[in-house]
Amino acid sequence: MLATGGTIAGSGASSTTVVGYTAATVGIETLLNAVPELKTVANVKGEQVFQIASENMNNDYWLKLAKRVNTLLAQDDVDGIVITHGTDTIEETSYFLDLVVKSKKPVVVVGAMRPSTAISADGPINLFNAVILAGSDEAVGKGVLVALNDQINAARDVTKNNTSTADTFRTPELGFLGYMQGNKPYFYRQSTRRHTADSNSTSPASMSCRKSTSCTATPT
Template identity: 45%
Template sequence: MSKVAIITTGGTIAMVHDPLLGVIPSDERNKHLNEIPQLKEIAETELIEFTNIPSPHMTPTVMFELSKFIKEIIKRDDITGVVITHGTDTLEETAYFLDLVMNEEKPIVLTAAMRNWNEPSTDGPANLISSVRVAKSKNARNKGVLVCLNDEIHSAREVTKTYTSNVATFDSPGYGPLGIVDEDAVIFYRTSLLRMHLDTERVEEKVALIKTYTGDDGSILRVLPELGYKGVVIEGFGRGNVPPKVADNIEWIIKEKNIPVIVVSRCFKGRVLGVYGYHGGGADLKNKGAIFGNEVSGQKARIKLTVALGITDNIEELRKYFEFNGDD
């Protein structure tokens, strides 16, 4: 039988309800995730503990250490694929980070649970079973890092958490899932074509993510250099437009402080583009030196910038990692 490594990082899938404290991590549950009886019918599994933390405690540095940990496991000849258990809150960021820094042929699948083990309808076992099916599937090879919950398979680049409590929380707006798990079948309908591999030896934690709003004066950008930030992602409106004073401060932080600014949209679908030439429009920001992010969310663009700044801090060099399309 195929052998799948289950690497634990924590999250609700390894949590129980405490009557005094609420839902909390359980070391005991984390150690026994691979003891679901149905798993033995699918593949031989080996549980390997990496950590057991709530996903809001995850950082890019921990993600980088996790990527190196996975590389050591996945190069073993007896391992067919890897499943990583994770909390849902930041799963999409860890998945995307791994997709950027890893380029493995064997399947790497992240899964999680929205309901802890004390709830009668906990979704952890079903998600883990489906994910092991995906990790052992030949069709999942060379697909990049995958996310599997609720019997849907998503691309790390495209997926996002859309609901605070529903088990059907993960979706890929504008794209849809790559495939599904149906009983014992793993079916892929498409592949993600805009994946990128970045080979870095370090990551830069000091990257800010700021969402603009009507009436925003952009003054928060002025304090970022004093706080030691090396890059910033701005979630703008529509095609990547911002209020006039935000545009002025974007120009200041780029030209006076040499700090790269990535502009993305708060919209779920579509690309940012230099269409509007008014003060604060996308074309105006491009002329001021801003970089357009081709990512599907601000948090994904921030993850990419933490990785890319480990390679270079040159703004024009960074631009090539963000401004691309399917023809590049």
């Protein structure tokens, strides 16, 4: 599990604070310890890649994350990756990874619409579902996935529709890929567009950014 910050790692003034909170205040170990049930479904290792509110995401962060994802997926002892992320730019990060990740192993991007301190925090169940999804055979070869609110979306197609509701992530034109139900993913369709290992996009190892404003690709 690679942590990048966001609302899922946020905290509020009280348990009823669901807006006006501070994002990216909770570290990866705290997030993992808050969901002890994870130990029953996978062997999860956590790594704090960076800790930001996702509106501050830029090219440098994207490249750092993509390179780390590809490095880990090349290891035999890694079956899948979960990335915790803020929801403001979760669709942009997911789509970028869908183009440059060079593996068929599952990559699941997950976030939350309420901070970790909220009485109705959605982060823990989203994390639990994301880990199950990332470790499932069903998710292999499906491209980068965005999983929140028991729903599975394709990185290429998903969009954020609301600033505060838990069901904000949707795919208006094509619909969800599937759902999480009973601790198991159920897929009803899949993206047929080229992605991840089959994408013709340049590997992030051959890309560089200048002043965090533009990226250039070097042919390999």
